[in-house]
Amino acid sequence: MIAVQALTPSALIGVYRQPPSGLACRASAVAIRISRLGVLAVSIFIAASAQAAELRIGLSADVTTVDPHFLAAQPNLTTARHMFESLTDVDEKTRLIPGLAESWRAVDPTTWEFRLRRGVRFHDGSEMTAEDVVFSLDRPLTIKGSPGGFASFVRPIVAKEIVDPYTVRVKTAAPYGALPQDINSILIVSRKAAARASAEDFDAGRAAVGTGPYRLVRFVRGDRIELARFEGYWGARPAWDRVTLRILPSDPVRTAGILAGELDVIEHIPTADIARLRANPSLRLVQTVSWRTIFFHLDQASAEPPAVAAKSGKPLARNPFSDIRVRRAISMAINRTAIAERVMEGLAIPAANLVSPGVFGHNPELKSQPHDPEGARRLLKEAGYPDGFAVTVAAPNNRYVNDEQVAQAVAQMLARVGIAAKVEAMPLSVYFPRARKHEFAFAMLGWGSFAGDLALRSLVASPDPDRGYGAWNWARYANPRLDQMVQQSLAAVDEKRREALAREAQAVAMNDLAVIPIHHQLVTWAMRKGLTYTARTDEFTFAHHFRPQP
Amino acid sequence: MLAFIARRLLQSLFALFVMSLLVFVGVYAIGNPIDILINPQADQAEIAAVTAALGLDQPLWVQYWTFLQSALRGDLGKSFVANVPAIQLILNRMPATIELAAASMVIAVVLGIPLGLLAGLRPDSWVGRTIMAGSILGFSLPTFWVGLMLIMVFSVHLGWLPTTGRGPTVDVLGFPISILSWEGIRHVLLPSTNLALFKLSLLIRLTRAGTREALAQDYVRFARAKGLSMRRVVSVHVLKNIMIPIVTVVGLEFGSVIAFAIVTETIFAWPGMGKLLIDSINVLDRPVIVAYLLIIVLMFIVINLVVDVLYSVLDPRVRVAGARP
Numbered sequence: 001m002i003a004v005q006a007l008t009p010s011a012l013i014g015v016y017r018q019p020p021s022g023l024a025c026r027a028s029a030v031a032i033r034i035s036r037l038g039v040l041a042v043s044i045f046i047a048a049s050a051q052a053a054e055l056r057i058g059l060s061a062d063v064t065t066v067d068p069h070f071l072a073a074q075p076n077l078t079t080a081r082h083m084f085e086s087l088t089d090v091d092e093k094t095r096l097i098p099g100l101a102e103s104w105r106a107v108d109p110t111t112w113e114f115r116l117r118r119g120v121r122f123h124d125g126s127e128m129t130a131e132d133v134v135f136s137l138d139r140p141l142t143i144k145g146s147p148g149g150f151a152s153f154v155r156p157i158v159a160k161e162i163v164d165p166y167t168v169r170v171k172t173a174a175p176y177g178a179l180p181q182d183i184n185s186i187l188i189v190s191r192k193a194a195a196r197a198s199a200e201d202f203d204a205g206r207a208a209v210g211t212g213p214y215r216l217v218r219f220v221r222g223d224r225i226e227l228a229r230f231e232g233y234w235g236a237r238p239a240w241d242r243v244t245l246r247i248l249p250s251d252p253v254r255t256a257g258i259l260a261g262e263l264d265v266i267e268h269i270p271t272a273d274i275a276r277l278r279a280n281p282s283l284r285l286v287q288t289v290s291w292r293t294i295f296f297h298l299d300q301a302s303a304e305p306p307a308v309a310a311k312s313g314k315p316l317a318r319n320p321f322s323d324i325r326v327r328r329a330i331s332m333a334i335n336r337t338a339i340a341e342r343v344m345e346g347l348a349i350p351a352a353n354l355v356s357p358g359v360f361g362h363n364p365e366l367k368s369q370p371h372d373p374e375g376a377r378r379l380l381k382e383a384g385y386p387d388g389f390a391v392t393v394a395a396p397n398n399r400y401v402n403d404e405q406v407a408q409a410v411a412q413m414l415a416r417v418g419i420a421a422k423v424e425a426m427p428l429s430v431y432f433p434r435a436r437k438h439e440f441a442f443a444m445l446g447w448g449s450f451a452g453d454l455a456l457r458s459l460v461a462s463p464d465p466d467r468g469y470g471a472w473n474w475a476r477y478a479n480p481r482l483d484q485m486v487q488q489s490l491a492a493v494d495e496k497r498r499e500a501l502a503r504e505a506q507a508v509a510m511n512d513l514a515v516i517p518i519h520h521q522l523v524t525w526a527m528r529k530g531l532t533y534t535a536r537t538d539e540f541t542f543a544h545h546f547r548p549q550p
Numbered sequence: 551m552l553a554f555i556a557r558r559l560l561q562s563l564f565a566l567f568v569m570s571l572l573v574f575v576g577v578y579a580i581g582n583p584i585d586i587l588i589n590p591q592a593d594q595a596e597i598a599a600v601t602a603a604l605g606l607d608q609p610l611w612v613q614y615w616t617f618l619q620s621a622l623r624g625d626l627g628k629s630f631v632a633n634v635p636a637i638q639l640i641l642n643r644m645p646a647t648i649e650l651a652a653a654s655m656v657i658a659v660v661l662g663i664p665l666g667l668l669a670g671l672r673p674d675s676w677v678g679r680t681i682m683a684g685s686i687l688g689f690s691l692p693t694f695w696v697g698l699m700l701i702m703v704f705s706v707h708l709g710w711l712p713t714t715g716r717g718p719t720v721d722v723l724g725f726p727i728s729i730l731s732w733e734g735i736r737h738v739l740l741p742s743t744n745l746a747l748f749k750l751s752l753l754i755r756l757t758r759a760g761t762r763e764a765l766a767q768d769y770v771r772f773a774r775a776k777g778l779s780m781r782r783v784v785s786v787h788v789l790k791n792i793m794i795p796i797v798t799v800v801g802l803e804f805g806s807v808i809a810f811a812i813v814t815e816t817i818f819a820w821p822g823m824g825k826l827l828i829d830s831i832n833v834l835d836r837p838v839i840v841a842y843l844l845i846i847v848l849m850f851i852v853i854n855l856v857v858d859v860l861y862s863v864l865d866p867r868v869r870v871a872g873a874r875p
Contacts, residue, residue: 062829064631071631072589145604147630149589152596185589199633221632222643222829223716223821248714248819249829252698256713260705398832429834433581447590458591468593 055240058254058266067202068187069140072149084187084210092536093358106493109175116166121232122190123215130162135191153182175491177498181450213544238544267541269524271345288535290523291448296516301476305441307392327513329379333417335371348519354455356520361452361502376417388418394440397425453489453502460514477514562851583834627837636841645725647822651807653742658749666757688751697744697817714819741818760792801857809846
């Protein structure tokens, strides 16, 4: 009745770090106890790890499977990227760098050529070749029952060609400059191991054969992932023989874990704990601007947007948000500095872009709107709302850092310019489905993207299912000129040209206040003294990037 | 007896059916899980394709009918996020929860009954009063707060016990068990104490009330008049007679400890099925939510049945309905 994963005897006893004192004797006591019970003879454990370098990381969200092509969720990818790699990699600033492909170029506007690194070995010792790459690009579309996420990354590809074992050509129907970025999301698996593998095969480690710096030792669902260094790794040798990723979604639990010395690293520190951890002399914090930008969608398509009315409760003559003066007034009413300093306790910077500073296509010339309640009132009057109106600000309450509090602050700031705003906050599982059905006129969303044009395509391009534009354009903002610019930018296979176009498009969208940007979040890691980590804009926590301090 | 059990099981089938319908409609009403699961960069076509692939574009009654058909074959569906049968996912995590629940019930019973007896025998002494005051605290302090305090005191400040997680497991008859090793016991100590506090207080109060009531009964007076030692009076006459309500409560509470260990499991990162339920609700993983609740309903039905049968064992005067010809 109970299905138990096949475990090797050595895996039956997990290796646990304990305070150094009495480690060996406790270990032998455990061994004696177990052999006395006659349960199983256990040969290898604890003693071996006494000298070995181990890194214990507290992850902030549940990992549902080890299969790298099943669900495109950050915790799954964090785990998978220890074991698997992609053709293109991204650095800590989200810029593309070579991964399993040494180089790539557009042979012609619709053909990308990737030259593979030679001599890259999978965990089983076999060499990674073009066959594995093509297999991995095909695989996401073939998994049954996958809630997906990966199909859109490979859908632009219409043909794949193996030129030689170390060269792959990928054809797209139309010129598509973002392909090397999209392809970063597809991790390369061993064709031999994964060809007929099920999710169970991946979770049990039989199919989890990649080229990454770590190989899977054990996946204990809902609890931990144990990894061991892959000695045949082609890249820089990671500092840790063993890595344990503990799944600890509750914030105080992670904090307690690092305070008690049971964890070496924790990710996603809640704002409330930062001061306390910073004051602790045995810990270090690293921080950077995250790629996640928080903004509000304002419904611009409905004649009568939901929960928007005159203060008397009567419906308005027309949708106020379709008037740019109203959108600008709302933007001016928001004191972004106060939100960043007070509500976010310094863990945010005011935003004027849909992508964070440093991300491809970020336009540094755009400046965040200064707080100007007087100007906001004047604009509202000009637009025909001298007494303002009433709105409901919708936000999730378990998704972004202090999301509900940010919405509350915005509502209060709107009240100061005469817009009566109340807040409706709810769990993400309720919020997203309702927002997608256009049930909110004033809705918070957070977004992280590798590129400005990709973000624009999803968030503010006119919804067009055939082209895949505007999938998250809840506001149904429509601007044909912007659509044109986004398309041109994405079609540019020359990186410099594409970035220039993406910046221009960003300026057009932001100057038209397609959305109301609030801030870019900061992301923080805490680690024990003696460790270093280069904080990553994409918020990933990679054991192999932690190093002992020189 | 057999007829009684058969009737009970039949009733429970109906309860399971109603439960599955309620959960199904409830989760359906919240929304489409794909909206939460899908990778942000996915376009409309992919969202539609995935929704259709999982059958989520069908009308509710069609989805329920499909579910019912496979449920009758014993297939409760695959988890949307883990690509593993929901039932397997739950059963894999069940041993951890049962272990935690059993450990906390042991703590509650081993401490609760003697303390309750003591408080019942000496209601006005300072010992009795202290025990009762303690039980009020156990009732009224919120579990999550106590859990965090336990972690802060015993793990962070004193460093005696691990903060979270489950110890190394060994397989006993195919079930992974962690409490056979010292390390496993160290891990289970804090969460089980946390989970036991409420039950402990309940048992103290129940035992104390029962003891005080029994002490005033004629048979106790008679036993004492006969010259029996206090020890024998308490252990034979009092204890035996107050056991029935205690067994009822222990039985039912064991069920609720298993079903609602969620808070403790979350705080102590205990890899049990309560944590699984929370994670599943957050992503609207309907197959897992439905399967979990069905299993819990089934468990309560079985526990109730066992309690009823135990009555007749403990007290020959109680006969299970239908047992007599």
